[in-house]
Amino acid sequence: MKYNRLGDLLISVGLITQEQLDFALEQQRQTKNRLGQVLIQENVITEQQLIDALRLQLGVEFIDLADHIPEARLAAMVPKATAERFGVVPVKAEQDTIYLAMSDPLNFMAIEAVKATSRKRIIPMISTIRGIEHAMLGLYGNEDATRAIEEMQRERSAAPQAQAAVTTAAAAAADNTAPTVRLVNSIIERGALDGASDIHIEPGEGDLHIRMRVDGVMRTMMFVPRDLQATVLSRLKIMGGMDVTERRVPQDGRAGFTAKNREFDMRMSTLPTIFGEKLVIRLLEKNSGLLHKDKIGLSHEDMRKYLNLISRPSGMVLIVGPTGSGKSSTMYTMINELNSQQINLVTLEDPVEYNVSGISQVQINEKTGLTFAGGLRSILRQDPDIIAVGEIRDSETAQIAMRAAITGHLVLSTLHTNDAFATLDRLVDIGVEPYIIAGALNGIISQRLVRRICPDCRMACKPGPEELLSLGLDQQAVPQVYRGTGCPACAGTGYLGRTGVFEILILSHALRLAISGGYNREEMEEIIRREGRFIPMANRVRELVLAGVTTVEEARRTVFVAGEL
Numbered sequence: 214m215k216y217n218r219l220g221d222l223l224i225s226v227g228l229i230t231q232e233q234l235d236f237a238l239e240q241q242r243q244t245k246n247r248l249g250q251v252l253i254q255e256n257v258i259t260e261q262q263l264i265d266a267l268r269l270q271l272g273v274e275f276i277d278l279a280d281h282i283p284e285a286r287l288a289a290m291v292p293k294a295t296a297e298r299f300g301v302v303p304v305k306a307e308q309d310t311i312y313l314a315m316s317d318p319l320n321f322m323a324i325e326a327v328k329a330t331s332r333k334r335i336i337p338m339i340s341t342i343r344g345i346e347h348a349m350l351g352l353y354g355n356e357d358a359t360r361a362i363e364e365m366q367r368e369r370s371a372a373p374q375a376q377a378a379v380t381t382a383a384a385a386a387a388d389n390t391a392p393t394v395r396l397v398n399s400i401i402e403r404g405a406l407d408g409a410s411d412i413h414i415e416p417g418e419g420d421l422h423i424r425m426r427v428d429g430v431m432r433t434m435m436f437v438p439r440d441l442q443a444t445v446l447s448r449l450k451i452m453g454g455m456d457v458t459e460r461r462v463p464q465d466g467r468a469g470f471t472a473k474n475r476e477f478d479m480r481m482s483t484l485p486t487i488f489g490e491k492l493v494i495r496l497l498e499k500n501s502g503l504l505h506k507d508k509i510g511l512s513h514e515d516m517r518k519y520l521n522l523i524s525r526p527s528g529m530v531l532i533v534g535p536t537g538s539g540k541s542s543t544m545y546t547m548i549n550e551l552n553s554q555q556i557n558l559v560t561l562e563d564p565v566e567y568n569v570s571g572i573s574q575v576q577i578n579e580k581t582g583l584t585f586a587g588g589l590r591s592i593l594r595q596d597p598d599i600i601a602v603g604e605i606r607d608s609e610t611a612q613i614a615m616r617a618a619i620t621g622h623l624v625l626s627t628l629h630t631n632d633a634f635a636t637l638d639r640l641v642d643i644g645v646e647p648y649i650i651a652g653a654l655n656g657i658i659s660q661r662l663v664r665r666i667c668p669d670c671r672m673a674c675k676p677g678p679e680e681l682l683s684l685g686l687d688q689q690a691v692p693q694v695y696r697g698t699g700c701p702a703c704a705g706t707g708y709l710g711r712t713g714v715f716e717i718l719i720l721s722h723a724l725r726l727a728i729s730g731g732y733n734r735e736e737m738e739e740i741i742r743r744e745g746r747f748i749p750m751a752n753r754v755r756e757l758v759l760a761g762v763t764t765v766e767e768a769r770r771t772v773f774v775a776g777e778l
């Protein structure tokens with residue numbers, strides 16, 4: 214029987230009950246997470262309550278790691294493996310003392326382990342779990358990569374010159390213990406844990422440039438010396454199951470990756486450039502938290518409409534927006550919501566981004582003739598209830614999908630247009646008869662993604678008059694807006710994470726009549742005004758600016774300056 218000190222302390226101060234502790238310990242056995250983490254995740258206590266209790270009861274000092282990146286020399290005193298194993302990070306050191314940030318200062322095993330490796334006195338400090346993760350990333354982030362690069366260069370200079378570069382690269386890349394493997398893994402891990410959607414490996418005139426896209430914006434991760442370029446690319450191509458010797462034609466590959474117990478799917482593609490192959494990795498987390506309707510940013514009113522649209526047995530729902538506006542995430546959210554044993558749900562996708570269990574997902578393959586239109590016809594012969602079509606790109610697909618929607622199927626799809634009217638214009642343009650659109654379409658969800666202000670460095674500021682004017686806001690009514698000043702938590706960008714901004718048009722009987730009667734736009738606008746249920750995206754993003762969720766600039770960039778499609 215393991216005696217748990219943290220649990221006992223929390224019971225003694227009255228924060229949790231014995232039953233709650235027993236429940237949390239049972240959860241902990243299953244998830245292997247730390248007890249404090251389990252209690253927070255299960256909403257038994259907040260992290261602040263936990264920190265306050267430990268601070269007051271133990272007299273341990275709190276350290277805010279949002280503004281603190283530990284000095285590099287500390288990495289040598291506490292190895293990364295120890296820090297990761299116990300979830301601790303050294304934050305400062307004096308002659309014979311290390312100050313150790315911990316989320317559980319009662320974890321004596323951790324203190325003993327650090328004491329043993331560093332041979333110094335340990336003073337525990339308390340910090341948030343997130344603060345510790347950030348400090349760890351700051352302290353150890355590129356450490357593995359740097360060490361691996363040094364080793365690779367040493368090996369290279371020792372290798373005989375006569376050996377062909379390709380052979381060396383391929384051999385080194387196939388050896389699992391090689392520093393190349395460690396370098397490549399640390400690059401992918403860094404991207405995965407920093408929340409990158411893509412990692413770009415770009416050969417240039419000088420070094421190999423490694424960048425990642427986080428919350429829609431690119432940032433540099435590191436540079437790898439040019440002489441290691443071939444080895445790094447070979448290793449990645451082996452991981453992705455690509456042909457290592459072929460460097461002149463674009464290739465695609467796939468692989469899985471696990472970082473800190475989180476599983477990722479990697480989709481890789483290469484492109485021959487004048488300086489060598491450029492490789493891009495798209496990272497997709499399996500079972501990512503994005504797939505719940507409560508988390509995509511729907512307002513109360515939009516949620517009502519969203520549920521209305523997906524609860525109908527037939528008809529089409531279109532999700533529209535420019536590239537990178539989160540259309541496919543919203544579609545997966547719907548698929549997840551609709552997935553049940555009682556229905557036959559089939560998807561046609563290009564590419565299949567997430568594997569969802571319990572449904573049939575079909576990958577489009579133009580080369581073998583499996584097109585959207587052809588696939589859709591085959592699916593209709595397989596008794597489907599719900600069909601999700603990744604994207605409507607052509608007239609034939611649009612026609613078949615619309616007919617399926619009219620004949621008793623719920624059809625979900627996306628279209629690359631700006632808003633509801635642009636969508637109707639496009640459908641008419643590609644030759645779908647207005648009366649078919651009127652009969653098939655239940656609603657159009659237009660969406661954008663805006664970056665959220667980082668909560669760790671958010672501050673209020675006075676907006677300029679022209680700023681407010683550009684959002685259609687009155688200066689007298691808006692004393693302040695918000696922005697992030699930049700901190701380690703957000704890598705200095707002032708933003709952390711994104712949220713969807715939606716506008717949902719549900720086709721009423723009157724709107725259907727207006728569409729089938731020749732699609733008169735003025736008439737439709739008048740009906741929408743009269744019905745009074747449509748909330749434009751601009752209103753919603755103004756609310757987000759005033760509530761301090763996002764900035765004026767971000768609102769302008771994504772919603773007001775619509776951008777060319």
Ligand SMILES: [Zn+2]
Nearest residue numbers: 667670700703
């Ligand atoms: Zn920040």
